Amino acid sequence: MHTLYSKINEHQQLRMPFVVYRKPNASQLKGLFQSDATLYEVNDCTEEGFVFASFDGNKNYIIPKAASESLSFSFDKKDIAIPLPEISHPTKKEQRQYEQLVASGVASIQNGVFQKVVLSRDEVLKTPDFDINIVFERLLQTYPTAFVYCFFHLEIGLWLGATPEQLLKASGSTFQTIALAGTQKASDIETVIWPTKEKEEQQLVTDYIVSQLQPYTDELQISEPYTIQAGAICHIRTDIKGSWKKENTLQQIIHLLHPTPAVCGFPTAVAKDFILQNESYNRSFYTGFLGELNIDSSSDLFVNLRCMQVEDQEVHLYMGCGITKDSMPESEWQETVNKSMTMKRVLGKMEK
């Protein structure tokens, strides 16, 4: 029997596509190991497999179940010692650039171009000792409530992440999604106090999702907003569930949701345009979505946040913040620094 890591290493050496993932709070890991090197595309969301889709909506790939070996592995919680990362600090130039980007986002909001925009940046870290087994195990152990994954395709690259954000869970026409926004450093989540700016920003995401879904659903249940912890930070979350009308399809519902104002902005088209024109790098699969499509008759999709793209000797980290009329460039910068710690934390020294 294959162990998880022998299988990952074997497939990676062969340069063959694979994905391994663990759902939030699950004690089982699942893997799809593709038996050819084709880059399969999603056409109408009736396919079965693991989808990996870009932010801009132009790249929708899948590791099809039918072309893969499906394996499952048990995940055991262990106390592993993770060395503190030698924190590499972003440069003053990176900070200045990001703060200028935020300031121009705020100016566009004040000029009435849009109400909210999510602006992000990347950060490149030198990681000559990167070890996929060590980093993936650390992600699994450190973030038990996240959707933790490792995805590889020669034409896409190697991505790992631990995301707190569900895009859509659906079985038949019954579905659930969440509105997640507002960020602060985690303290005691029972007593967290949220500033009005964060509450309004999150409410905007909830209102958008509800208004998008309402015409296509028979009934929608919307929870009260509550606080969740994701690693060393907290967010405000609202749960939204319902069932879509018979004449609608999974593909339509995904299109209604992605990209939500949690990762793009509002109104969507103008905010997306601003992002594509003004961010200094290409998001590619960051803030896209990924997960199970029609596996065992249900779909379980997540937003690709708190992730890294691994290249030869370096990794790219990606992090962004929701910008509203009241955003202060320096605080938003600090928020991206806090978010970067989710991945930096697992990149400390790797003893083989």
Ligand SMILES: C=C(O[C@@H]1C=C(C(=O)O)C=C[C@H]1O)C(=O)O
């Ligand atoms: C864009 C990111 O996160 C999103 C933005 C948030 C915010 O603006 O507060 C919170 C959660 C996510 O929806 C990210 O983590 O990179």
